[in-house]
Amino acid sequence: MLRRLAQRKEPLTAIAGTLGRTVEAVRTKAAHESLSLQDDLPSRGPRRQPFPSKTDGGR
Numbered sequence: 001m002l003r004r005l006a007q008r009k010e011p012l013t014a015i016a017g018t019l020g021r022t023v024e025a026v027r028t029k030a031a032h033e034s035l036s037l038q039d040d041l042p043s044r045g046p047r048r049q050p051f052p053s054k055t056d057g058g059r
Contacts, residue, residue, distance in 0.1 A: 001019065002015065002029060002030065002033065002035065003033065005018060006036065009038050010038065011038050011039075012026060012027070012037050012038060012039050012040055012041060013040055014040075015037070023041065
């Protein structure tokens with residue numbers, strides 16, 4: 001079922017609701033099955049800032 005929903009490009013939250021699973025459970029299973037999902041949620045955390053380069057004076 002997960003494979004079919006992913007192939008139809010259903011949003012992640014819709015797949016989770018259809019399967020009666022959490023979004024994280026669906027993400028984990030999809031990763032194990034090498035499936036791509038349409039993630040309709042905002043990113044899971046702040047993006048890391050790159051280390052300052054030496055040419056920036058270390059700031």
